[in-house]
Amino acid sequence: MGPAWLWLLGTGALASVHCQHFSEHGDKRLGVPPGPSGQLSEPVPAYHTIIPTITKFGLRLYKQLAADSSGNILFSPVSISTTLALLSLGTHANTSAQVLEGLGFNLTETPEADLHRGFQSLLHSLGLPSPKLELKVGTSLFLDKQLKPQQRFLDSAQELYSAYAFLANFSDSAVMWKQLNEYIGKQTYGLVSNGLQAFPQDTLTALLNFIFFKAKWKHPFHRYQTQKQERFFADARTTLRVPMMHQKEMHRFLYDQDLACTVLQIEYSGNAWVLLILPDPGKMGQVEAALGPETLRKWDQLLLPSLLDLHLPKFSVSGTHALEEILSRMGLTNIFSLEEDFSAVTGQPNNTASRVFHKAVVDMSEKGTQAGAASSLLSQPQAPAASGTPAGAGPSAHFNRPFLLLLRHVTTESLLFLGKVVNPAAG
Incomplete structure (x- = not known):
């Protein structure tokens, strides 16, 4: 098999989706059955393990972005950290640890398994229905039909991140790019459009995480x-x-x-x-x-x-950010290394991450706020290293x-x- 590219997209709308066949003609199940959605029984929800670290990561990332930009800045710490944590499930053990430590987690104090259960708890809680708040949470994995990802990865992604796999046809990258952008737009009610950059012809995988937020002010403006x-x-x-x-x-x-x-x-x-x-x-x-x-x-x-x-x-503002260089500065270097691959995700060796892309939108008006975001990470085949008041x-x-x-x-x-x-x- 030829080289594969891997896209990871984190969006401003978190919503549950199912493991299906993705195409413009219809859907079919891939064979990863949805797990039970039982109530969490811990006296203290497991997400308390990860929330302080996600906040710290978001503030660190903000300072990196502010140092590089004089314009609007906007992103979703929950979306980006969830996408990267899920990615760590499909990497080698040393890279998995580096991804989680790059996010700020102390693996000596908290085992990896507990961190993933923390994300599972967070996504479950964010997805609970609320009569006055619309918050959609979801993760989807799009795989070219020629790939054979490891079932263990698919099962873990579904169980811990409610990430369902879709079979897709990446042979025409332009058509696939259009379909995935339409999918993102649909999940965010059109708020996030063109969340994905055009990707190369040999792209075979896309991991999408999306989050959509809409709420009215407690005290609306007139x-x-x-x-x-x-x-x-x-x-x-x-x-x-x-x-x-x-x-x-x-x-x-x-x-x-x-x-x-x-x-x-x-x-x-x-x-x-x-x-x-x-x-x-x-x-x-x-x-x-x-x-x-x-x-x-x-x-x-x-x-x-x-x-x-x-x-x-x-106002209605958006932020579009290329994050691969910034994430490397923050310690997540192995996912861009020539020695790393995502064979658990793609079923193929020799795939390295090369790009991370994120887009977020916030619309604030008299009634309230709508917000959405999108982030993406590419993996590419191995190549020689380039030298008020x-x-x-x-x-x-x-x-x-x-x-x-x-x-x-x-x-x-x-x-x-x-x-x-x-x-x-x-x-």
């Missing part, structure tokens, strides 16, 4: 109070005109004098909230440098309900300059989306 053209100072030289929502409502709010930033928590009517962080002019770098679990815990303890005069842009002001927050956002699921405390809005009009 459209008649939205100003259609207000100034937004993207940087010292660029002023934009954007729609600015306005309301006076009770929100948890603080001004951090040490970091010179406004911190605002806005609740959704469902099981989620978003944290918006508005640095004082010229203080974005200072706030980004201090962004870590300890800072988030401090803010959570100090946030107090206040009747806030809030001005917030109405200043101190003293009243309880108001005017988000008329770049700010950070963290969208969190309340029950699991998982960080669904993380980013920076530099240009609200980019979407």
Whole structure:
């Protein structure tokens, strides 16, 4: 058999799918039966083992992206970490350990099996129905019909990550690329389009993880109070005109004098909230440098309900990021090594990872928020190595300059989306 490429796509919508034959003409079962979906019985859910590490990984990745970009940043820590953890099931033992340690897990303290059970618990909890929150969680593996992946990998992927396998025809890469993008768009209700870059002719596998989030504000904005053209100072030289929502409502709010930033928590009517962080002019770098679990815990303890005069842009922004170089800097080097292959996934030797791609979208309006994301990792055949508010002001927050956002699921405390809005009009 010839060389194979492996795509891994993590999306902004987590949804359960089934092991079927994927084509434009119909579906057939591949032969990996869905397992039972019993209730987790632990007094403390297993996802508590992994949530702090996913959050730390997301914050570390954000700082790497911020160092390389001056524009909008947006990604899903849950999506990317889930995709990479699942990938570790199909690698050699030493690479599996490096992937998980690159994500930040301490395998001396927590065995690999417990970490995978943590992801199993997290995906189960995120997928539970909620009357006021739409959160779809899912993972799919698309395999060319000529491949023969190891059944043990398929079983583990299905049991732990609810990842179901689809047979597909990759012989026409352009057609397959179109079908997979349509699949992603369908799972995210069109919010994430063209989540996959065009892939080479010899691509034979694609692993997709998708997450979709939609919720209404607990205190919606009124459209008649939205100003259609207000100034937004993207940087010292660029002023934009954007729609600015306005309301006076009770929100948890603080001004951090040490970091010179406004911190605002806005609740959704469902099981989620978003944290918006508005640095004082010229203080974005200072706030980004201090962004870590300890800072988030401090803010959570100090946030107090206040009747806030809030001005917030109405926006739709996206983030598109190539992650392979950044992940290598963060310690995940073996998956890009010429010595590594994913034969458990593809059923073929001599496949190395070469590219990781992620796309995320957030749409924030008077009613609430929609969010979605997509990430991908390619493997390629072996080749020769190439040589807001200043101190003293009243309880108001005017988000008329770049700010950070963290969208969190309340029950699991998982960080669904993380980013920076530099240009609200980019979407």
